[in-house]
Amino acid sequence: MANEKVSTSGPAIQQMVDPIEGLVGKLKFHENAFPSFTKSLIHGETKYITWDFSEAKFKTLELLQITDVQWGHICCKRERVIEYRDWVLTKPNRYMIWTGDNIDSATMQSKGTTWENTGTPQQQLFEFVKLWAPARHRILGYVGGNHERRCLTTFGDLGITIAALLRIPYSRGKQLIDIKFGKHEPFQISQWHGVGGARTFGTVAQVLMRFASEGDSQLYLMGHLHKPMIIPFWKERRGVNGIRSVKTIAALGSSFLENWGSYGEVAGYTAGDVLMPRCVLDVDGGWEVTLR
Numbered sequence: 001m002a003n004e005k006v007s008t009s010g011p012a013i014q015q016m017v018d019p020i021e022g023l024v025g026k027l028k029f030h031e032n033a034f035p036s037f038t039k040s041l042i043h044g045e046t047k048y049i050t051w052d053f054s055e056a057k058f059k060t061l062e063l064l065q066i067t068d069v070q071w072g073h074i075c076c077k078r079e080r081v082i083e084y085r086d087w088v089l090t091k092p093n094r095y096m097i098w099t100g101d102n103i104d105s106a107t108m109q110s111k112g113t114t115w116e117n118t119g120t121p122q123q124q125l126f127e128f129v130k131l132w133a134p135a136r137h138r139i140l141g142y143v144g145g146n147h148e149r150r151c152l153t154t155f156g157d158l159g160i161t162i163a164a165l166l167r168i169p170y171s172r173g174k175q176l177i178d179i180k181f182g183k184h185e186p187f188q189i190s191q192w193h194g195v196g197g198a199r200t201f202g203t204v205a206q207v208l209m210r211f212a213s214e215g216d217s218q219l220y221l222m223g224h225l226h227k228p229m230i231i232p233f234w235k236e237r238r239g240v241n242g243i244r245s246v247k248t249i250a251a252l253g254s255s256f257l258e259n260w261g262s263y264g265e266v267a268g269y270t271a272g273d274v275l276m277p278r279c280v281l282d283v284d285g286g287w288e289v290t291l292r
């Protein structure tokens with residue numbers, strides 16, 4: 001059985017273990033340490049936001065992508081999710097950008113089966129919110145994926161509910177983030193969940209590069225395709241001193257799913273491990289992207 005391959009701790013959640021009235025009320029949220037300003041709000045969704053870290057005392061700012069957790073799938077590597085959350089919380093200069101498919105949320109109308117889930121979408125949602133509540137103040141932005149949208153025809157986009165409970169900026173499509181930090185005035189990021197069923201390096205890169213060719217961001221973050229990748233390139237821009245080459249990096253995180261024994265194996269995804277893009281901004285204006 002697939003779930004015998006996953007070294008998760010504790011039993012699968014079949015029923016909510018907390019009293020209903022306490023699901024959110026008991027959660028301890030931390031307030032944001034730095035201010036943010038919404039620059040574009042459409043239908044209540046945050047499409048463009050600025051975070052101001054100019055008063056920060058740290059010398060580097062680390063931005064970790066978290067994507068395709070699919071919490072609630074029996075093959076979700078739950079202990080790895082907790083590991084990444086706790087790694088962020090270890091240092092005050094670590095923040096996150098979420099790019100969707102946070103919960104698996106299979107319904108009877110989904111392509112997948114509900115037998116591969118540990119509970120209902122609602123149970124997964126509350127469990128996920130409880131899991132991330134201690135780190136909600138480290139989440140700079142969140143774009144929903146197709147798994148958040150699995151309940152669209154019956155309930156609505158679950159990403160809206162997750163974001164509303166955690167009080168974090170959400171968009172079901174794209175989101176643009178400006179980060180003011182040191183000489184980055186600002187550092188520009190675009191994120192989007194991604195689409196399609198690309199499997200090969202070439203086709204995955206095509207989807208990522210099409211997204212990265214739009215807009216004027218320096219960093220582009222995408223998920224969905226479960227194939228970790230970093231593509232550096234330059235964009236031509238007119239500047240006061242002639243033509244500028246703007247360093248740009250497109251990056252894609254893998255997922256928190258065990259491939260063997262899950263639909264990923266059946267669908268032809270490559271087996272692998274968790275690798276999430278991490279962008280480090282130096283206070284002097286330098287920056288780099290690695291996979292963690």
Ligand SMILES: [Fe+2]
Nearest residue numbers: 101145146224
């Ligand atoms: Fe996806």
